[in-house]
Amino acid sequence: MAIPITLRKKIADFDPIREGITVQQFCKNIGVSKQTYYNIKARIAERGRAGIVPDSTAPLNPRRVYDDKIRQQVLQARGTLQARGQDCGPWSIFYFFLDELGYDQPPSRALIAQWLHEAGVADINARKRPRKSYRHFARGQVNELWQIDAFAYRLFDVPHTQVTIYQVIDDASRFDVGSQAFGTPENGTDARITLSGAIDAYGLPQEVLSDNGDAFATYHRGRLSQTERWLASLGVQSSAGFAPTTQGKDERSHQTMTKFLDARSPTTLAQVQQLIVDYRNFYNTRRRHQGLLRGKMHITPAQAWEIISHAQPPTQPIDPDVLWTKIAKQYHRIHPDNQADTLAADTVVATDNALPEVAASNRAPGNDTKAIQQDTPHADSSTVMPSSTGVNALWPIPDKLWINKSGVVRVMGHGLYVGLRFKNRAIYSSVTDDYAEFFTDHDGEKLFSFPLPIQLNQRPPGGQININHVVGMWHRQPPELKPNLSGPRPSRREKPS
Template identity: 30%
Template sequence: MSKARLVITAVLVEGRSQSQVARDYGVSQSWISRLIKRYTLEGDAAFQPRSRRPHTSPRRLDQSTIDLIIELRRTLTGKGLDAGPHTIAWHLRHHHRLHVSPASISRHLHAAGLVDPTPQKRPRSSYIRFAAAQPNERWQADFTHWRLANRTDTEILCWLDDCSRLAISVTAHHRVTGPTVVDEFIKAIAQHGIPYSTLTDNGMVFTTRLAGGKGGRNSFEAELHRLGVHQINSTPHHPTTCGKVERFHQTLKRWLTSQPRATTLTELQTQLDTFVDEYNHRRPHRSLPHRATPAVIYTSRPKADPATRIDTHNRVRTDRVDQAGAVTLRVNGRLHHIGIGRHHYRTRVLILAQDHHITVINAATGEVLRDFTLDPTRDYQPTGAPKGPKRKKPQT
């Protein structure tokens, strides 16, 4: 017999007082009063367990926000784009002015049955990552296969910037050959400049180093040598060395799968151009600072080239504007405060330092907030804006 039934029996059948029953059974007298009232109204149903869920949840998301989260999930998935909690949080913040934590988004996606649990998946924290510090410091390249609607095999050649993940060039071909690689590389450098280095696997279109020394350099190696570009090739049987371009292929193919299957090479190239525009300019990238787009990172940092190398005089660091409207930067062992403006409080920024030339950029939008030459004799670097309200000239 449950304690609730014993209490009701003791009070209503045996006629004992509520205070005495409360002492005998170790319960509060107020609980006994509520239980008797409930039994009077409901009978034996009063003994059934009751939900402890609160009547109100002030911090619960609005139903309209929950519906928007589910709609974004289905829309992004339908387009073949990433639709994880962090990506949805980015879209809510930038397109709908809503700040929702990824944990809350994940909870509602699970509740809606839109997430397949994968407990065996390796955690991201276990990966050792490396990335170039400057755009054009390293370009990764590889090609992948894709079939047209009539089952014709094609090959897609991709060039990816290692620092910003910018899709430099994505082109469709019936077959990728050595001359194809050279032609697309020349077109890419005409638009984006000459990179400091390239990173590829050991395919014969990229290198002949595993061909036993026969035939000397191929056309791509000769072009890199002519331009002074440093060539890097992955270790055989280690595809993770070129992991960024391999991961890019997955994203590309997931997007292509959600589109109508192209019937010609020209139609496929049109789809690739559409994807590159979406990927570079509108899709937040989880591996980049503050989920920025590749185009923001690529255009906001100084470019590397064969004539330059990254050294201690070229630095990139992140910071957040403090309550006084400033960020800090240490130059030659001395800490300097750089004025940005109080209206930028809590804004995340990228600080590009080339000797004493400083550029401060909004990390989310790419907007240049300050571009100036640092005065090493001053701790505070003012914005130069006039202080206080403007005084009106006296009328004559």
């Protein structure tokens, strides 16, 4: 609150010796704080009697007033960016004015957002957590981590042909080191071709992050894909996450590329491949990335690639034992004392009670052991799941089963309820003469087991049986016992007449 001139004059003329009262009592009498008193006294000592007059409260940088012409240009810029298939939010429009229209002082991002809202053209988004509450994940050096992911894109031809596009993004600089399109569904061969082209152009990364697709990393499911083996031979580590947010940078770049391609309506694979070349030039060198802030301005991925220091490339291939140890960590140790039955130069056979890490520990030094191939749809990977002993003919239990959406898996004619937390999951079986074990596909750990033949201590009236009723069963997380599972439904209440 501004201090009136009359009070300022009283403060300027006050002398505690002459008045015979303290400064504290004087301030109390006129109703001002001691800090205000000393501030005004300091201004007067510095400026003389002119210090009594307060400074202007007008802002040092007054708000710039824009006419309707600028407002219309903002709306036109949004339309131009949309037609190009580019992002058309407030930041994109701000940099469009700055970089392409040559404005030294374009309207601020907040003002552009206000105009878009008033014009009714801005997308309405639900309120989200403030961005400052998120923990940002980014490596500190270029080539320290690459993210790779693939997505399906439909062409604008009559049959709506679907192609697969692979994108490889450097985590630190957001630089697109290699994007390619193929006419085949997602597979490891095309993924390795994409990575090989990026490596030839920009050198080896230290690590490659992907999802758990069969074309990339499968170690979470107890298998080694050919892509993982190939990267390890180059000394490059491979890792995978369990959620799309782990690859948030790559997932977001899919949206940017899709907009770019949709605006040009490609009808052939060759057109998509050429447009990807144009897209990478635009994305890397012209599009300012909102995740790359230097000072108060955003920069392009190409500028970040030059500014940020580069990590040293790997020089030695990764020891195969390291890969086996990586897989072994995904499994629960069931019988650590048991050993693998057979060891060969090209195969490792894990018995029903032995785990892959046990078999790996018994390999001769220097043996580049590979895992045996299982009857699995993953043709591009080698499985190291606990294998069947070949006696499944005694018990009609397939090597692979499926837990349906109700948490029920059918084993030897029984519908076993194993819990909703495991619904829509594949499991693998390992069967001996008198025992059956089942392992989850997504993490390779043992889920449940029971002796054979299946014996029940209670049979509910319905066809589904809670696994707790199986004699001698073991379950990693036993489901809640439901006595009326699949029993007759209660009759509906009669409506009052």
